[in-house]
Amino acid sequence: MGDRRVRRTHAALQGALIRLAEDRELSQISVADVAGQAGVSRSTFYDHYRDVHELAEAACTGMIDELVDVMTALGGDHGTGDPIGSLRTFFAALAEHASLYRSLLGPQGSARVIDHIRRRMSAAALTRATGGGTAAPGDPLHVPAAFIAGALVGVATDWLQRGCAHTPSEMAELTWPILSVCHFGTRAPAPRP
Template sequence: MATTRASNTPSGDRRVRRTQTALARALLRLVEERDLSRIAVADVAELAGVSRSTFYDHYRDVHELAEAACTAMIDRLVESLPMPAVDAEDPLAEAAASLEAFFASLAEHAGLYRALLGPQGSARVADHIRRRTAAAIHARLSEEPTAQDDDPHDVSAAFTAGALIGVASDWLHRGCPRTPAEMAALTWPLITAVHPLPLRPRSRS
């Protein structure tokens, strides 16, 4: 994740978190109206209700704010990946629904993701997405829990993560021509073909 200028401030500082949240929300609103490259620090600060100097207390520029906002959203998005619990009542239906939610979340902030995952985008964000997604897939398909920051050498999980992110990026840059439901229906069989999921319920004690 991007390192902000407030990184030496205790994470529990509510005032810092409130300011960063306000700046992120302002950026997300602005990126719905115009390209990221056309958004100035003054635009974000004004909409967030803070001064420019306050903005610079937290971020170097708009691009760093965008990286921080995007990686934070990715961490939440990872939780919606199509890795159903093996003891779910209907794991296949659960997986399809979570994959649809994944694409819907991307579409909600398509402008920001397009900017950061495009040819002139952020390598840091792309790597963050790859690592988080691969780790989440590994954790859900493994009997052993994996720490959030671990980078397991799981080739199949990394391959699946790369394929999913590649499809999502292509979809975003084409202007999301298919609905999230259609993308889920098209993508889910490809994921299971490469990396079948353990769908048989665990025995209950």
């Protein structure tokens, strides 16, 4: 029963923060704001999180884990999956919560969230490169996987900081040719509709 209650409280607090971040920057959101929006006391908030920033990290890492799972089509059989659709979904999800991601991935952001994103994307790229298997830490496949993950995080961060000037579809179209060269060594064919 306790675990269910904890999960419910975490979900309520994270949802409250995400709703509040739609209208204001993370630095302008207080514990009292989040607790009030979630319908819990401040002491309940502090039972689970140290501050709003720690809550934001927890909310974002959970959402990133879901996004990375969606991105698995990037590794299809040399482009036969829907990598552009996966990238579009990735950028659309970032845009949906742009203020929150902008705060956490920007200059004053969270190194923990950036590292989490990079590690999860690198692991996903490595899994795709090994066909679902694993590779030893010294394996040469780690370099391209880490490069792709870092590049995608960098592009996404820059896009967020510039106010999402391109649509998620445009970002997918701009990003895929570069990622395909890095991932496949040559330009991958456009995915089939």
